[in-house]
Amino acid sequence: MARNDWASNLALLLLGGAFAIASLQLNFGTVHRPGPGFLPFWTASGLILVASFSLARALVEFQRRKSAQGERLFDSSVLNVIATVVILAAYAIGLEWLGYNLSTFALFIFLFKVSGFRRWLNILIAAFLTTSLSYLFFGSWLGVRFPKGFLAF
Amino acid sequence: MGFLQGFEIAFQLQNLFYCFVGVFVGTLVGVLPGIGPSAAMALLLPITYNISALGAIIMLAGIYYGAMYGGSTTSILVNIPGEAASVITTLDGYQMAQQGRAGPALGIAAFGSFIAGTISVLGLTLIAGPLVQVALKFGPPEYFSLMALGLIILIHLTGGSVAKGFMMGLLGLLLSFVGLDTITGAPRFNFGMIQFMEGIGLVPLMMGLFGIGEVLINLERPEERGHIVTAGYKGLLPSVKDWKDSIGAILRGSVVGFFLGVLPGGGTTISSFAAYGLERKISKHPERFGKGAIEGVAAPEAANNAAVGGSMIPLLSLGIPTNGVIALLLGALIIHGLRPGPELLEKNPDIFWGFVASMYIGNAMLLVLNLPLIRVWVQILKIPYRLLFPLILLFTIVGSYSMQNSLFDVKLMIFFGVAGYLLRKFNYEPSSLIMAFVLGPMLEEAFRQSLIISRGSFHIFISRPLSLAFLVLAVITALSSLAPVLRRHLRSG
Numbered sequence: 029m030a031r032n033d034w035a036s037n038l039a040l041l042l043l044g045g046a047f048a049i050a051s052l053q054l055n056f057g058t059v060h061r062p063g064p065g066f067l068p069f070w071t072a073s074g075l076i077l078v079a080s081f082s083l084a085r086a087l088v089e090f091q092r093r094k095s096a097q098g099e100r101l102f103d104s105s106v107l108n109v110i111a112t113v114v115i116l117a118a119y120a121i122g123l124e125w126l127g128y129n130l131s132t133f134a135l136f137i138f139l140f141k142v143s144g145f146r147r148w149l150n151i152l153i154a155a156f157l158t159t160s161l162s163y164l165f166f167g168s169w170l171g172v173r174f175p176k177g178f179l180a181f
Numbered sequence: 182m183g184f185l186q187g188f189e190i191a192f193q194l195q196n197l198f199y200c201f202v203g204v205f206v207g208t209l210v211g212v213l214p215g216i217g218p219s220a221a222m223a224l225l226l227p228i229t230y231n232i233s234a235l236g237a238i239i240m241l242a243g244i245y246y247g248a249m250y251g252g253s254t255t256s257i258l259v260n261i262p263g264e265a266a267s268v269i270t271t272l273d274g275y276q277m278a279q280q281g282r283a284g285p286a287l288g289i290a291a292f293g294s295f296i297a298g299t300i301s302v303l304g305l306t307l308i309a310g311p312l313v314q315v316a317l318k319f320g321p322p323e324y325f326s327l328m329a330l331g332l333i334i335l336i337h338l339t340g341g342s343v344a345k346g347f348m349m350g351l352l353g354l355l356l357s358f359v360g361l362d363t364i365t366g367a368p369r370f371n372f373g374m375i376q377f378m379e380g381i382g383l384v385p386l387m388m389g390l391f392g393i394g395e396v397l398i399n400l401e402r403p404e405e406r407g408h409i410v411t412a413g414y415k416g417l418l419p420s421v422k423d424w425k426d427s428i429g430a431i432l433r434g435s436v437v438g439f440f441l442g443v444l445p446g447g448g449t450t451i452s453s454f455a456a457y458g459l460e461r462k463i464s465k466h467p468e469r470f471g472k473g474a475i476e477g478v479a480a481p482e483a484a485n486n487a488a489v490g491g492s493m494i495p496l497l498s499l500g501i502p503t504n505g506v507i508a509l510l511l512g513a514l515i516i517h518g519l520r521p522g523p524e525l526l527e528k529n530p531d532i533f534w535g536f537v538a539s540m541y542i543g544n545a546m547l548l549v550l551n552l553p554l555i556r557v558w559v560q561i562l563k564i565p566y567r568l569l570f571p572l573i574l575l576f577t578i579v580g581s582y583s584m585q586n587s588l589f590d591v592k593l594m595i596f597f598g599v600a601g602y603l604l605r606k607f608n609y610e611p612s613s614l615i616m617a618f619v620l621g622p623m624l625e626e627a628f629r630q631s632l633i634i635s636r637g638s639f640h641i642f643i644s645r646p647l648s649l650a651f652l653v654l655a656v657i658t659a660l661s662s663l664a665p666v667l668r669r670h671l672r673s674g
Binding site for chain 2: 054108117124144158
């Protein structure tokens, strides 16, 4: 069991707790005639049980290895991940307002920059081509109706 | 409608085209490390919305067995497995390549895959029909017990921590309960959001966990690109001696792979390891293994392809997936309005037999694709991942959006993408979650229907022999999962 497992176990324990509480607010039914909350409650209880057991083990392990040099779960390369998630979230939020073509063009400028393209002209050309081709493929050929945005474009 | 009519359907031009696209893309993702068949199936799912259900299943299954073929190329030439199922092939495949025998290694991997794939589809043809007749006698208690058994075996065999496997299974079940209750119509866990009334979509969930999750984890790693062995892959035809050394391994690998594929929780990876282990055990010269033994390439490559055909049997005849990738295929079939199981053969025999026949054709296509195009695959191996990931992200975004033209689904997919990344960081296996998510509604329905039939008596699950047998197996599996943990606990305390 990894040193950092207590965090994931705790998160799953809380998630199980939230589902268990929400299940109790549903019609639980009876053992002989279960309602919509019956199986979710027992499933959530199972998750709580396993997560609690794992959390206890992970905490013991954490204490034991506290002084030792533990493995690092995240290093500086996580910044790439965070930046990509932030830009994806911004893209999802901006997609309706900016429309598919503009927002996808902007997204690809970022992604190609992250992926190591050096020259801005190359980045702009690659982003333009990818956006246009994806629109032709998905929008025109497969008939996906993309959001047009405030420019109706 | 029967098997021969299935060939008539599979040979229709559009179905041949979907089969070709599936096996081509499958080989491509098999060749490229960092993209698995699950992610590829998730990515291509939106393309199948506009095609027939049969075309969709032919293409998606083609990706699965195509990836098994393609995975060997990277294992042999670069020492990096394209797929988890080809990990074991690196041991002898790369050694053969370094000894200037990359050609025979690639050749025997392709021929072995073809022979095993064909044998397993033959098994599928012979077994699936009779099994459907048995499955028609199943009631809700048998289905509940069988699904519970499948889930527990999958968790048991996913590797790593059993507790983590169980937690993923339970979380998958909980996520599957979101939305309207199928029996009473009561909304559950929608947190006041109308978008959750119909439940969490399979597409944003799997695209997030497998597509975005894999991209994010790969962004963190330095790019793995080993030295590509380009010498000695021109003479692809194995010699008579190579055939003599390999044919037994191919046949044994086919049998091992097929049966492990049929079992719940079995799959391509386990099959390839089991077949390799068997060959080493029965070999007169086990010391040759790991140093370029051709049987070490033939057996696992045959086994992982045979496992694909085997795993289709429970899916098509019982409607039960035996591993995470098959769960994705089941989800895709449900999206196309089909319910795999005994009813599929009765109500849609054209789809059933057309699909089975397409697997014969697909295996033949792969043999033709793999050998002459080896130079193309070698060139593709040189494409850096940093150029691929923007395109993968684009596919996931458009894929999750296009299902219902929903921006909410895109946001949900990004959320699950982050979740998928974190799960991998903490060594959780998302395929257990997906399998439980797909089985959840069926499991709950079977459970509650059983209790309605029995007027609330749990006795129904143990009074029916098949249901009892499945439950006993489930309990034995669960206990055998817990045994090592308890032993460790007792030893330390």
